[in-house]
Amino acid sequence: MKDLRAEYSAGREGVQLFGLLSLYLEQEQRFQPREKGLSLIEATPEDDNTLCPRLRNAKVEDLRSLTNFFGSCTETFVLAVNILDRFLALMKVKPKHLSCIGVCCFLLAARIIEEECNVPSTHDVIRISQCKCTASDIKRMEKIISEKLHYELEATTALNFLHLYHTIVLCHTSERKEILSLDKLEAQLKACHCRLTFSKAKPSVLALCLLNLEVETLKSIELLEILLLVKKHSKVNDTEFIYWRELVSKCLAEYSSPECCKPDLKKLVWIVSRRTAQNLHNSYYSVPELPTIPEGGCFDESESEDSGEDTSCEESLSSSPSSDQDCTFFFSFKVAQALCFPS
Incomplete structure (x- = not known):
């Protein structure tokens, strides 16, 4: 009886998961960057006053570094990249504004994904990113990005599909759960996002390609059969799947460093x-001593006053065009x- 109950429970969970997959498939097109806009960026030669693929990719690397520095989760990084690409595919952006846009995309994503206590302040992000903008500039740019994207910032991304596919596979397999590392798959997805071309892929296809390549390395027939069912349910075209699978495979071969093959530890x-x-x-590279708490429970306001230092910055991230x-x-x-x- 216990086995029958477990089987029924697993079957009911599987139906719910495939129902969620259908919902994701309906939404993914709405949150995908305009292919025409991405193609224009891809075709743009490197120039001091134009946005080219190299500058976009460098900015995504900066977003990845900011995510790691502030301890933000992978969801924040992926959503920030999605917001960035959707905006760049809509607007003609000059390279000098890219640093400000990148910071805004990171902050917008962090406010959606992270707990309120984990969202870094605007001043902290400005100081760490060293972008040439003020808090007022960030606020204005955030408004522009939100308006251009019709305030639809929370998107269905490749990471959503990757998590769902991973859960579906584990729900239907009899093999050990730990053999399919989600951390490794997330690291590989982040590597793909650092290349503009993968923003043109459907999130569902990109996630399926990553999972398929990982399952092939495990040489598990059972897992491959489950993925075939997922692929069929997702209505992924064979030609499209083979095309993107090949590109993903080449990308991962180039990003075969330890950072991409295992969690960022x-x-x-x-x-x-x-x-x-x-x-x-000073507080960003040294740990200040905490003031002694009075036994009487009094709060010394003078010790908690803000240092009031200027938040202006003179340098920018390395995504800016190289200079002397x-x-x-x-x-x-x-x-x-x-x-x-x-x-």
Whole structure:
């Protein structure tokens, strides 16, 4: 009787999961960037005053670094990339505005996904990203992005499909649950998002390709059969699937570093110039001593006053076009002589 109940429960859960999959499939087209706009960016040659694929990809790398620095989840990063690409596919953006747009996309995504206590302040993001804008600039740009996207910021992304596909597979398999690592799949998805071309793929197809490639490495016939059922339910065209699967395979081969093959557990290394380090707030690379709490329970307001330092920045992230300025810097995961922050 217990086995029958377990089988019935699993079957009922499977029906609910496939029902959610149908809902995602109905929504994905609405939140996908305009292909025409993405194609225009792809066809744009590198120039000082035009947005090219290299600048877009570099900005996504910056978003990934900001996500790691502030300890935000993968959902925040993926949604930020979705908002960024949808906006870039709609508007003609100059490279000088890209840093401000990137910060806005990160903040908008963080406010949707993260707990309120985990959302970084605008001033903190400005200071860490070193973008050449003020809090007022961020506020105005956030309004522009929201209006252009008709305030539909919360989107159905490839990560939603990846999580759902993963759950469906585990729900129907008799194999060990731990053999299919969701952390590894998420890291691979982040690597794909760092390339503009994958923004043209349907989120459902991109997620299915990642899962299919991982299952093939496991050489599990049962898991492959389950994926075939998922592929059939998703109505994925064979030609489309093979095309994107090949591109994903090439991308993952190039991103075969440890950061892409397993969860991001390393500390984030931030390489900066001396000039940049001098302009940073001390609290970002040192831990201040906490004031002693009086036994009488009194609160000393003088100890909690804001330092009131200027939040203006002189440098920008490495996504900006390269220059001879000695103040430029970039995020890196390699060990180097630099300031080290927890991820």
